[in-house]
Amino acid sequence: MLEHVLNGFYYGSILFMIASGMTIIFGVLGILNLAHGELYALGAFCAFSIVGFLAGQVAAPTGPATAIVFGLVVLAGSLAAAAVLLPVGGALEATFIRPIYDRDEVYQLLLTYGLLLVLTDVMKFVWGPSPVDVGVFSAVNEIPTTELVGFGYPSYNVLVILIGVAVFAWLAWFFDRTKTGRIVRATAINREMSTAIGVSTDRMFTLVFAIGAFFAGFGGAMVSIGPSSASLGMGLSWLVLSFVVIVIGGLGSLKGAFVGALLVGVSSRVVTPYYPQLELAVPFLLMVLVLLVRPEGLYGTWGEIQ
Amino acid sequence: MSRFLVERDDETRVRLSEGMELTKGQSVLAVLGLAVLFAVPDITRLTSLSFQAVHRGILFGLAAVGLNLLLRHTELVSFGHAAFFGVGAYGAAVLASHFDVSSGLLLLFGGVLASTVTAVLIGYFVAGYLDIYFALLTLAFNQVLYAFVLQSGYFNYSDGLSVRPDGLNPPTLFGLQWSSAGYDLILYYFTVVVLVVSLLAMWKLVNSPFGRALDAIGQDRTRARFVGIPVEKYVWIAFAISGVYGGLAGGLFALLQLHVSPDPTLYAFVSGEILFMAILGGFGTLVGPVVGGVVLVYLLIQAPFYVEYYNALTGLVLIAVVLFLPEGILGSIPKIGTGLARRRRDPGLLREDLTTLGSSLRRGANRAVTTVRIIVFGVN
Numbered sequence: 120m121l122e123h124v125l126n127g128f129y130y131g132s133i134l135f136m137i138a139s140g141m142t143i144i145f146g147v148l149g150i151l152n153l154a155h156g157e158l159y160a161l162g163a164f165c166a167f168s169i170v171g172f173l174a175g176q177v178a179a180p181t182g183p184a185t186a187i188v189f190g191l192v193v194l195a196g197s198l199a200a201a202a203v204l205l206p207v208g209g210a211l212e213a214t215f216i217r218p219i220y221d222r223d224e225v226y227q228l229l230l231t232y233g234l235l236l237v238l239t240d241v242m243k244f245v246w247g248p249s250p251v252d253v254g255v256f257s258a259v260n261e262i263p264t265t266e267l268v269g270f271g272y273p274s275y276n277v278l279v280i281l282i283g284v285a286v287f288a289w290l291a292w293f294f295d296r297t298k299t300g301r302i303v304r305a306t307a308i309n310r311e312m313s314t315a316i317g318v319s320t321d322r323m324f325t326l327v328f329a330i331g332a333f334f335a336g337f338g339g340a341m342v343s344i345g346p347s348s349a350s351l352g353m354g355l356s357w358l359v360l361s362f363v364v365i366v367i368g369g370l371g372s373l374k375g376a377f378v379g380a381l382l383v384g385v386s387s388r389v390v391t392p393y394y395p396q397l398e399l400a401v402p403f404l405l406m407v408l409v410l411l412v413r414p415e416g417l418y419g420t421w422g423e424i425q
Numbered sequence: 426m427s428r429f430l431v432e433r434d435d436e437t438r439v440r441l442s443e444g445m446e447l448t449k450g451q452s453v454l455a456v457l458g459l460a461v462l463f464a465v466p467d468i469t470r471l472t473s474l475s476f477q478a479v480h481r482g483i484l485f486g487l488a489a490v491g492l493n494l495l496l497r498h499t500e501l502v503s504f505g506h507a508a509f510f511g512v513g514a515y516g517a518a519v520l521a522s523h524f525d526v527s528s529g530l531l532l533l534f535g536g537v538l539a540s541t542v543t544a545v546l547i548g549y550f551v552a553g554y555l556d557i558y559f560a561l562l563t564l565a566f567n568q569v570l571y572a573f574v575l576q577s578g579y580f581n582y583s584d585g586l587s588v589r590p591d592g593l594n595p596p597t598l599f600g601l602q603w604s605s606a607g608y609d610l611i612l613y614y615f616t617v618v619v620l621v622v623s624l625l626a627m628w629k630l631v632n633s634p635f636g637r638a639l640d641a642i643g644q645d646r647t648r649a650r651f652v653g654i655p656v657e658k659y660v661w662i663a664f665a666i667s668g669v670y671g672g673l674a675g676g677l678f679a680l681l682q683l684h685v686s687p688d689p690t691l692y693a694f695v696s697g698e699i700l701f702m703a704i705l706g707g708f709g710t711l712v713g714p715v716v717g718g719v720v721l722v723y724l725l726i727q728a729p730f731y732v733e734y735y736n737a738l739t740g741l742v743l744i745a746v747v748l749f750l751p752e753g754i755l756g757s758i759p760k761i762g763t764g765l766a767r768r769r770r771d772p773g774l775l776r777e778d779l780t781t782l783g784s785s786l787r788r789g790a791n792r793a794v795t796t797v798r799i800i801v802f803g804v805n
Contacts, residue, residue, distance in 0.1 A: 151557065153697070213792060213793075213795075214793075215744065217792075218748065219747065219748075222747075222751070224502065224556075224557065224560075225496070225502055225700065225704055225708075226704070226747050226751065228502075228697070228700070228701075229701050229704050229705075229743055229746070229747050230743070230744055230747040230748075232697060232701060232740075232743060233739075233740040233741065233742075233743030233744040233747065234740065234744070235740065236736040236737060236739050236740030236743070237736070237737045237740035237741060237744070238740075239736045239737075239740075240734040240735075240736045240737035240740070241737070243734065243736075244734065321795075355694065359564075359568065359693050362561065362564065363565070363568075366561050366565075370557065395576075396576040396577070397576070398572075398576065399571075399572035399575060399576060400568075400569055400572035400573060400576070403565050403568040403569045403572060404569060406561075406565045407562070407565045407566065407569060410554075410558065410561070410562050410565065411550065414554065414558055
């Protein structure tokens with residue numbers, strides 16, 4: 120049971136990393152970004168190249184100490200892979216998304232769907248059509264994390280859970296405590312007023328989109344260094360699931376995305392072993408229930424990051 | 426004036442029925458469109474176009490026509506229309522493979538019945554919601570159905586069901602067992618008839634008091650409620666009707682493919698595609714969704730045979746439509762037509778076009794420079 124719950128936390132952490140990017144983009148820019156799943160896949164592919172290169176530079180771990188060094192190198196590589204998404208996200212926002220803020224939401228959906236298709240083929244062009252695998256999962260597991268408290272659980276999963284919590288903490292700190300974060304929130308609440316007091320909304324929106332893309336890419340990098348490989352179609356199911364997460368949590372709410380992701384993660388991992396036929400349906404049943412009872416989601420606030 | 430020709434607004438119009446009158450230009454276009462539809466089998470035989478892809482495109486287009494009733498008039502974005510398409514297809518497939526019903530029309534009827542019931546049920550829950558919540562709730566119901574079908578042995582999991590009642594032959598059409606080629610042809614003509622009847626029915630519907638009421642709901646719900654329109658009930662009815670169109674398209678799809686599996690019929694992205702067909706063809710028009718359906722299906726199915734990076738091709742077409750043709754393919758034709766006519770009369774306008782183009786290019790370049798600066802030096 121504990122293992123299922125931990126698996127749920129692991130699953131929820133990755134979901135949160137993708138959904139957090141989507142929810143801040145939606146909360147500030149008002150764009151439901153269908154291409155978000157592909158940004159996540161792009162992060163996974165970049166991690167394949169960058170982490171693969173870095174892991175080749177250091178020796179495979181032999182003891183706990185070298186294992187920790189190895190883990191740090193992998194983590195740095197994942198961050199570097201996600202950092203690739205910053206300029207990519209900024210450029211996408213400035214070129215394609217900026218002209219359509221005032222248009223109907225159906226056009227925004229259509230445009231981001233077009234971007235999704237184009238990004239898929241860009242990745243196909245760079246990395247080829249077949250899935251790629253970094254293969255550092257078992258090496259990361261050499262780091263002894265759970266042996267100290269007396270039971271065996273993959274270190275990689277523990278690492279991802281910790282990183283998920285760290286991402287949440289960083290985002291909460293950024294939007295709550297830093298000047299830039301507060302300016303972003305002000306822009307989200309009232310665009311005209313922030314323009315009037317001298318905030319460049321264009322720059323803010325580019326920044327927010329880049330941050331969103333960064334966390335999607337980081338989630339992808341975290342998955343890519345794990346047991347699963349990076350493939351072209353990997354973004355689709357996560358995209359739909361992160362929709363579910365941000366709807367359950369309330370559109371535009373960071374706390375909601377965190378709670379929603381953990382809720383979806385834990386419930387689907389705990390239910391699946393007992394009722395395998397419910398595996399796919401659980402998140403959506405949860406979403407329908409929440410929407411019918413509380414249409415604005417658990418922590419729903421319109422167009423405001425909290 | 427005869428029964429079929431009426432004089433209105435200083436123009437002779439062709440009268441099809443009460444209140445349904447076409448101008449001369451419109452009737453020519455309608456006749457031309459019908460002729461093209463009926464000639465598709467011959468056109469595809471003579472050229473390298475794919476008959477199957479056009480047929481599938483028309484079916485998805487029919488579903489998009491149903492979706493357009495919501496999108497155009499009540500301004501609700503449904504992101505779950507694959508549910509009705511899929512239920513329609515599975516309704517026919519279940520009847521064929523579990524109950525050995527061999528009549529194609531009965532299978533179609535079963536599919537439509539199933540999707541209507543589904544639409545009425547889902548519509549009951551979603552009719553009160555607005556905007557993005559409506560879209561996401563319909564998406565959620567769609568995915569619940571998808572997950573249910575994918576995990577259920579009755580529907581044979583992800584492998585899907587065959588629509589061959591005796592395990593070998595396709596269903597009968599009009600009481601006869603056809604050869605493979607004949608079956609496709611008869612089914613195609615049947616589809617065209619269904620499409621034309623559905624379009625006429627939709628035309629009547631949106632021009633009826635009920636259609637006007639839907640328009641009012643789309644413009645302002647509160648005002649519509651004050652005028653005395655039972656908003657939720659009307660949205661529910663419109664939702665059910667659009668479900669009937671989806672089921673009709675799905676049932677015909679099952680008859681065409683002779684095999685139904687969850688991914689091409691029920692997955693959330695099929696919903697997205699149906700929505701995008703309506704926008705691509707022009708969701709302000711009646712026939713636009715069908716055109717969009719044929720174009721998008723063609724891009725999605727046939728493009729892989731011509732170019733390696735077919736996804737990028739489709740994506741670029743969609744992006745171009747959003748940025749340059751916001752009214753969609755069919756919706757933009759009148760605008761382009763009048764623009765061209767004005768330029769033919771007054772060639773001086775062309776110079777203005779060049780200056781506009783030049784300044785927009787300059788603005789684009791400026792924006793690109795700013796973006797690069799932001800990326801290089803950080804924000805603020």
